[in-house]
Amino acid sequence: MGRRTRTPNAALAALMREADWGNDQLARAVRRTGAEAGLRLTYDKTTVSHWLAGSRPRAEVAGVVREAFARRLGRPVAAEETGLGDHEATDPVSGLVALGRADMDPSRRSVLAAGLYSAALAVPGFGEAAERIDRAAAGRTVRIGDGEVATVRTMTDRLAGILDELGAAHARPMMASFLVNSVGPWLQAAGSDRSKGDMLAAAADLTYLAGWSAVYELAQGLGQSYYVQALRLADQAGDHVTYCRTLRGMSLQASSLGHGPRALEYADSAAQAAPAAGPRLTAFLRGQQAHGAAMVKDRRQAFARLAETEAALAKADGRNDAVGGYDLAAYQFHLAHVLYELGDLPGSIAALQTSNRVRPRAERQGRVHGLGLLARRQMEHGHVEAAAATWSSFLDDYAGISSVRGDEHFGALRSGLRPHLGNRTVAHLDQRAREVARLKAA
Known part of the structure; x- marks a missing residue:
């Protein structure tokens, strides 16, 4: 031949x-x-x-x-x-199951974590789904209703709690397993249009949380992939709220990676996708717009968005939901980012101190990140004794959590202390850090 x-x-x-x-x-x-x-x-x-x-x-x-x-x-x-044959699944259910199945496999998790973050991603727009609810499953023996939707909502709340208290490394594998073994089949089951739409919306919420969890583990490409799947599911469900919350999460991810214009673009798109947002969601979105504006050095817009954030938060009721919640600690955290981007390091430190002080005790993962960030900025400002005290509080929580972002802060602690080991307080902290490292490695 x-x-x-x-x-x-x-x-x-x-x-x-x-x-x-x-x-x-x-x-x-x-x-x-x-x-x-x-x-x-x-x-x-x-x-x-x-x-x-x-x-x-x-x-x-x-x-x-x-x-x-x-x-x-x-x-x-x-x-x-x-022309190189690189194609991605366009069906959101198939794409979600494939992604979750790969994330369940320990042998592939490190490969997924190293996946590439795209700074020029084509984000699926709201309303692009050819048909809101897939009716192809009609006639199948498995049928879903309110009970299955409630199960997904309850699991999302429980997994968000595990994420906050024990860390993303424990929570995300459970999310992936539940997405593949329960949510995936339910998304393909028969049911009324209302039940199927509710299931799509519930699945979008959980998928968003999986993306948030992956980003916390610094698995940026994987987190972005989960976010895109969440956008597609929310679009099929006609769920404006989850769609805009996911875009806001993508803005936060872009800002953490230094992509200021992209962060602002995603934040503005998120706000535009939620024209009838309630006050807490409005605050959630405006705070991220303020951060994005500060990254592109638009001082006027940044402080205008902060004012809108504060005003909206003042009108919010007492409910702060597990997925996409926003409170005073989150507002102060946004304020700290805005001030830091605009060159006010002392103001940023003060805002981080307030954020850490009012953060709910159950949010251990968030506290680890907030304390680590505060200590690093105190070191940057030359306040070594204050940073040592903050690092000590950081170690109290870090010792009991599994978090790659926490590990990153811990690495900064170890390296940042070396030039100051002549200080007795710092030397004592360094010895404690060595003991924590030994216990973590055991």
């Missing part, structure tokens, strides 16, 4: 012309972008020549190529534009 001939990749060639890239430049960009996802790629211009001639890399590399082009061009790049 003759050798199979490959079809030259005209799509990739066109994309390279748009990016003004030669083979070597594309190879370098792919190596650099892949490194963020934990991929050690050795591609060179010869590899790109093979792609142009019709060969294809493995799927995870094709995704890296897309992201490299997206960053170069400043716009989302669809899979078909590269």
